[in-house]
Amino acid sequence: MAKYYPIFLNIQDRKCVVVGGGNVAWRKVCSLKEAGARVTVVAPEFCSELEKEAGIELIKQKYEEKFLDDAWVVIAATDDHDVNKKIFHDASGRGILVNVVDKPEVCSFIVPSVIMRGDLCISISTGGASPALARNIRGYLEKQFGNEFGDFTKLLSETRKNVLSEIKDEPTRRDILQRVAEFDILDIIKNRGVAEAKKKILEIIYEKTSRNK
Numbered sequence: 712m713a714k715y716y717p718i719f720l721n722i723q724d725r726k727c728v729v730v731g732g733g734n735v736a737w738r739k740v741c742s743l744k745e746a747g748a749r750v751t752v753v754a755p756e757f758c759s760e761l762e763k764e765a766g767i768e769l770i771k772q773k774y775e776e777k778f779l780d781d782a783w784v785v786i787a788a789t790d791d792h793d794v795n796k797k798i799f800h801d802a803s804g805r806g807i808l809v810n811v812v813d814k815p816e817v818c819s820f821i822v823p824s825v826i827m828r829g830d831l832c833i834s835i836s837t838g839g840a841s842p843a844l845a846r847n848i849r850g851y852l853e854k855q856f857g858n859e860f861g862d863f864t865k866l867l868s869e870t871r872k873n874v875l876s877e878i879k880d881e882p883t884r885r886d887i888l889q890r891v892a893e894f895d896i897l898d899i900i901k902n903r904g905v906a907e908a909k910k911k912i913l914e915i916i917y918e919k920t921s922r923n924k
Contacts, residue, residue: 713815713838713839714838715820715821715836715838715839717834717836719832720784720808722743722746722747722748722783722784723746723747723748724747724748724749725748725749725783725784726748726749726751726781726782726783727743727748727749727750727751727782727783727784727785727786728750728751728752728753728778728779728782728784728785728786729743729750729751729752729753729785729786729788730752730753730754730774730778730785730786730787730788730789730794730798731752731753731754731786731787731788731789731790731812732752732754732755732756732757732758732761733758733788733790734758734760735788735812736752736754736758736761736786736788736789737758737760737761737764739786739788739812740752740761740764740767741764742822743784743786744764744766744767748783748784749768750766750767750768751767751768751770751778751782752767752768752769752770753770753772753774753778754770754771754772754774754789755771755772755773756771757769757771774789774794774797774798776797776801779801779802779805779807782802782807783807783808784807784808784809784810785798785802785807785808785809785810786809786810786811786812787799787809787810787811787812788812795811795812795814795817796811796817798811799811799817799818802819803819808820810822813842815838815839816839821836821838821839823835823836823845824836824842824845824846824848824849825849826849826852826853826856828856828857828858828860828861828864829860829861829862829863829864829865830861830864830865830868831856831860831861831863831864833852833856835848835849835852857901859897859900859901860897862900862905862908863896863897863900863908866896866900866905866908866909866912867891867892870887870888870891870912871888874887874888874916878916878920883919883920886919887915887916887919887920890915890919891912891915895911896908896911896912899911
């Protein structure tokens with residue numbers, strides 16, 4: 712079995728092609744759209760969810776290689792083994808990343824189980840050995856990482872921007888950013904709210920900058 716290199720791919724405003732018109736294809740379309748991709752879907756027929764999905768290009772035809780022109784990523788989500796195999800070979804021949812759903816042996820990349828909490832993304836993969844185990848681990852971790860992590864990462868992003876623009880001393884900046892990422896801030900968000908966490912962060916910034924003057 713292949714050993715995979717974990718990576719997060721920037722597909723903002725990039726063309727991504729999904730071949731297939733069923734519910735599996737629709738779920739893939741939704742995740743690609745969420746990442747900012749320009750999505751083209753190719754299939755002879757589309758499920759109602761795809762028909763209603765806004766902001767995508769639907770091509771109601773059988774698959775042809777020409778539909779891969781300018782694509783960055785291709786996902787084969789048909790129920791036809793021969794079509795999926797052709798998509799894999801066509802995309803591979805063009806140097807395009809390609810995933811055939813549930814067939815890791817004919818993929819240049821696989822899609823992990825994912826937990827999203829705002830900007831926090833936790834990916835779980837068994838390298839194709841057991842997708843069921845990856846799903847079970849995701850279910851376990853979803854209980855450990857609540858919605859407060861979304862607020863936490865948003866607050867940390869705002870703090871980082873402010874610290875980088877307003878504090879010139881590099882060791883002080885590094886010290887602040889390390890300190891505010893500790894879990895006591897998360898506990899404040901969870902138990903007392905974001906406003907109280909912001910107050911605590913301001914206290915930390917004041918303390919660190921005063922100490923280093």
